[in-house]
Amino acid sequence: MSPTTPAATPDLLYSEEEEALRAAVRALLADRADPATVLAAVESGRPHDPDLWRALTAGIGAAGLLVPEKLGGQGAGPREAAVVLEELGRAVAPAPYLTSAVLAVTALLGCDTGRPEVAGPLAALAEGRTVCALAVPLPTAPGGTGPATVRADAAGALTGRITSVADAAGAGLLLVPADGPDGPALYAVQAAADGVRSEPVTPLDLTRPLAHVVLDGAAGRPLARGEQARVAVERALRTGAGLLASEQLGLAEWCLTETVRYTRERTQFGRPIGSFQALKHRMAALWLDVASARAAARNAADALAGDTPDAPVAVALAQAYCAPVAVRAAEECIQLHGGIGMTWEHPAHLFLKRAKSDELALGTPGRHRAALAGLVDLAAP
Amino acid sequence: MTDAADLRRRTADLLAAHPPTRRPRPPLAEGPAGPHLWSGTDRLDFLGARFDAGLAWVHFPEGLGGLDAPRSLQAVVDAELAAAGAPDNDPGRIGIGLGMAAPTILRYGTEEQKKRFLRPLWTGEEVWCQLFSEPGAGSDLAALATRAVRDEDGDWIVDGQKVWTSSAHLARWAILVARTDPAVPKHRGLTYFVCDMTDPGVEVRPLRQITGEAEFNEVFLTGVRIPDAHRLGDVGDGWQVARTTLMNERVAIGGVRTPREGGMIGVAAAAWRDRPELRTHDLHQRLLTLWVEAEVARLTGERLRQQLSMGQPGPEGSGMKLAFARLAQQISGWDVEFRGEDGLTYDDWTLRRPDGVDFIGREAGYRYLRAKGNSIEGGTSEVLLNIVAERVLGLPPEPRTDKDVAWKDLPR
Secondary structure, eight states, rough: OOOOOOOOHHHHHHHHHHHHHHHHHHHHHHHOOOOOOHHHHHHHHSSSOOHHHHHIIIIOOGGGGGGGGGSSSOOOOHHHHHHHHHHHHTTTTOIIIIIIIIHHHHHHHSSSTTTTHHHHHHHHHHHTOOOEOOOOOOOTTTTOOSSSSSOOOOOOOOEEEEEETTTTOOOOOEEEEEETTEEEEEEEETSSSTEEEEEEEESSSTTTTTEEEEEEEEOOOEEHHHHHHHHHHHHHHHHHHHHHHHHHHHHHHHHHHHHHHHHHHHHTTEEEEEGSHHHHHHHHHHOOOOOOOOHHHHHHHHHHHOTTTTTHHHHHHHHHHHHHHHHHHHHHHHHHHGGGGGSSSTHHHHHHHHHHHHTTTTTTTTHHHHHHHHHHTTOOO | OHHHHHHHHEEEEHHSSSSOOOOOOOOOOGGGOOGGGSOOHHHHHHHHHHHHOOOOSSSSBBBBOOOOOOOGGGHHHHHHHHHHHOOOTTTTSHIIIIIIHHHHHHHHHOHHHHHHHOOOHTTTOOOOEOOOOOBBSSSEEEEEEEEEEOOOOSOOEEEEOOOOOOTTTOOOEEEEEEEEEEEEEETTSEEEEEETSSSEEEEEEEETTSOOOOEEEEEEEEEEEEOOGEEEEETTOOOHHHHHHHHHHHHHOOOOOOTTTHHHHHHHHHHHHGGGOOOOOOHHHHHHHHHHHHHHHHHHHHHHHHHTTOOOOOOOHHHHHHHHHHHHHHHHHHHHHHHHGGGGSSSSOOOOOSSSSSTTTOOOHHHHHHHHHGGTTSSOOOHOOOHHIIIIIIHHHHHHHHTTTGGGGOOO
């Protein structure tokens, strides 16, 4: 018995190219997604900011990082996409990056990319010409896909309902796992097609819209069948969960940085409140959590990039660790800001809502710990 | 410029000139294996030759055990020598000398002091200990009260009491901080010395601790005479010198690469696998949480090492000790609870003087009790949190009431 010690040492640092990518994304977000802009955008009711998305995709090429060059992408990988997600998390940017550029792209890459009905959407996604959503409930964990709630008939007409799909509202294309006449399959459905209805729900996280997708005889094109379809969806969920850790890291970092900045300036009892030991220790402990979350998130991105046998452990580890750190960072941010932290005007609430919603997304920490129990041979009682 | 290839060549030359020879393994009754496998002369000869070849610590200056090479290249030498089966200098036993005394002597010592002290320190012929903490000055180290007064010959006469001194009963030398001017504020009146532990007036008494063992000592200094030639740094500059020692103490943490489940979590996980009848749902949840934290702490240490090897020292080092202390306490507490009836027993309360701390080889109860020291020794967790908050995050310092007050006027 060996508890799966990784064969190779992971690269936990950032390369120069990754830092350059980070600088480009950060500059863009500073320009177009400062907290006031994000707040105004989410109140406008638009699912996401199309100008920001265009700049991120067409301008920087961020949406095509996971897509090979010969398929129209940037030919980078999960390590680079993770850096983009760190920055998007730091800005709680309302951009469908995780859903479209990570989940949907990875699912498509698991299909036969030689076929035009797969290659076409991939190229469009990579260039940011369209937004695509993998139609699964956002809380679905890797390995946790139950029976499909959508049925397909022999002609490819899809019927059923999928609850709580992230970014479905702004998507042009939906990737729908369904039970077909020959077993499980993955279908592409145009969001604007007849028989497709999206029922928006009011999300806890205002920056990531949710909708129930209702299909009533909607026309679907099959992308993959049977085991290939199952593996493509599974891989997308695993990649999504692993890279979500980087979004959580970025979010936690913003919360800590802002809290430190605020407590150095805010004075009570004749002293900056950041000089009180009771507060200092909480921020120092949070710093340690964030530094540790960085190691866990980088480890997951590196394992996904290398497609190593340790990737399932690295992903479960990162989600089990980073999700609670992001929530705690946001909760501490609000508490240490005092009254202003409870207001709508201060952006802290956007971070708390994203962090808490991210804790459920792609598997709760408890689900990931349970997965680890099997992966590292620590059986339940 | 010395590079990896050059070091490999020098290492090969050393091995050719001093082929490591092993004494036949003694019968089991004659004692444990390990470094003792080497006949004393052969082993010390080899270590001395290694020092003289500049392969002891390659980043040290030439003539002092090094070659002025980048610190990261030490790993090249260590790997080659380990592969050849060469003896090492038992760093676990002489850690205080290697990790704390040596960098301080290198930075503040005179040429004579460096030549006298570094070689036998590195080979382990002379063991070092550290006379810093006092019963009244632990976290507030600069409040220490041990006095050093200059006599008419220019020597120093030292009186006081030190505590928590590892290896004092084995040590030939000590690094010592003493107060030489009580009339100035506490940080300014200190001076740093090398103290000969064999001198009259030095008395070492075992300090029995919570585990029943005497891992540490109390050291009583009564009229101990230290020649001025054994002063490190200027009179009154002891705090600056001590900071070098303390910074090196924390750099040493996280230096060793461990595999997954390499530490205490491995013992707990093995217990879980071996004893299915003791499993409960609550203990399962807590074990998995601890497993995740232990693995993430391991990765954070790995990330720190990668930063250091790229020449980007990260501040994570200040936090690693905090994380390890908390984890060791939580895991060892879980471990005692998991073992049920076995958790109610203890392996051995006999007063003993161990060579070091053996977390893995002892029973759960010992680990639980010894881990209580992890958040106290080498800087309490509370003090380390302050350090992170002030030096890493840049938060405002605690208000200081003692900064401009002469030490003799401070309330004690």
